[in-house]
Amino acid sequence: MSQRIFVTGIGTGVGKTLTSACIVEALQADYWKPIQTGLLEGTDTDTVKGLISNPVSVCHPEAYRLEAPASPHLAARLEHVTIDVPGVVAQVAGIQPSARPLVIEGAGGLMVPLTEQIFTIDFIQQLDAKVIIVAQNYLGSINHALLTAQVLKQRDIPVMGWIFSGAHHTNEDEVIGWSGYPLLGRIPHTALVNRTFVKEQAEKLSLR
Template sequence: MNNIFITGIGTGVGKTVASACVAEALGAQYWKPVQAGFEDGTDTETVRELTSPQVTVHDELYRLAMPASPHLAARAEGIVVQEERILERARQLQQPGRPLVIEGAGGLMVPLNGDYFFLDLARALGAKVIVVAQNYLGSINHSLLTAMALRNAGVPVAGWIFSGADHSNEADVVEWSGYPLISHIPAAGRLNPEFVALHAGLMQPRLLELLSR
C-alpha cells in the first residue's frame, strides 16, 4: 500500500495542518479513519477547506460524538472500532501512484479499542510515518518516546515535521531520534489555503526525497 501515516507526539500539536500540507505537496488523498468529537467541526472538514481540488478528501469510517479516546467514544455509542474494517477501507482507497495520507488521533499509544493502538494500525497499514511535534515543556521526552516506540515496532519513519513557534530543541530531537527533518510549519497568522499551499511547496522537495528512500 502507498500509505503515509501522520501521527503526533501528543494531542493538539498540529497534525491536521501538517496533514493538509503533506497532502497538498503530494497531490494526495487524505483520510482520517476515526474522528472522536465533532461539535466544533472535524479534521476532515478542516483539510477539505484548506486544500486545493487536487487533494481528494475522504469521509471518516468512524465518526464518534464524544471528544475522547476512540475506544471510550466508541464504547459510549455501543460499538467497537474494528481493525479489519479500517484496513479494508484503506485497500479500497488505494490509487496507483497516488499516496493516501492517513491522520491518526492523538499519539501512537492512543487506543482504538481495548487492545489495539494507533501504533498497531500504522504497522498494519504498511505506512511510512511522519511525526508532528511542537515545542513545549516535556516535548523532548514525548518526541523521543514516540521515536523509540516506532523503532521498536519496526515501523518505517519518513521524518519529523515541527509546528508552531520556533523550536530550540529541533536539532537535538532530530539527532537523538535518528529521524530526519522534513519541515517546520510556523504558527499561522491566518490559517487558509494560501498558507497551506505555501508550506506545501516549501516542504515538497525534501518530502519527496525522504519518501523515496
C-alpha cells in the same frame, strides 16, 4: 501499491491536521481520517478539505464518526459502538488511488487506544504505512518526542521524518540528532490559516 503515509503526533493538539493538509497539498495526495472523535468540534476531514487547493486530492469519508472528544476506544464505548480495526484496514484497498499517495491522519499519538486491545501503533503496522511525526515545543515535548521515536524503532516501523509546528525552538535540532530521523520541514505559527498559507508551506516541505 501507492505510498501510505500515516501522520502521528507526539501528543494531542500539536498540529497534525494542518500538517496533514500541507502534506496532502505538497504530494497532491488523498486524505483519510479513519476514526474521527469530537464531532461537535467539527471534523478534521472538513478542515483539510477547506485548506487544500489542488484539483486532484480527494478527502475520503471517515469509517467512524464519534461525538465525544475522547480517545476512540472511550468515545466508541460511550456510543455503544465497536470499532472493527481489521475492517477499517480492509477499506484502504478500496479508497487508495493507484497513482498517488494516501495521507492517513491518526488520533493523538501512537499509544492512543482504538479498542481495548488495539492501539494506534498496531493500526499503523496493519496499514503497512510509513510515518511522519508531528512535534511542537512545550514543557515535556522532548520526552514525548523521543519516546515516540523510540517505540517506532522498537516496532521497526519506517519513519520518513519530523515536521515541527508552531514557534521554532532549539530543542528541534536536538530531537532530530538524538532520534536519527531527518527534518522534513516546519510549519510556523500564523494567525491566518488558509489555502494560501497551506500552499506556501507545502512548497517548503522535503517529502520527495
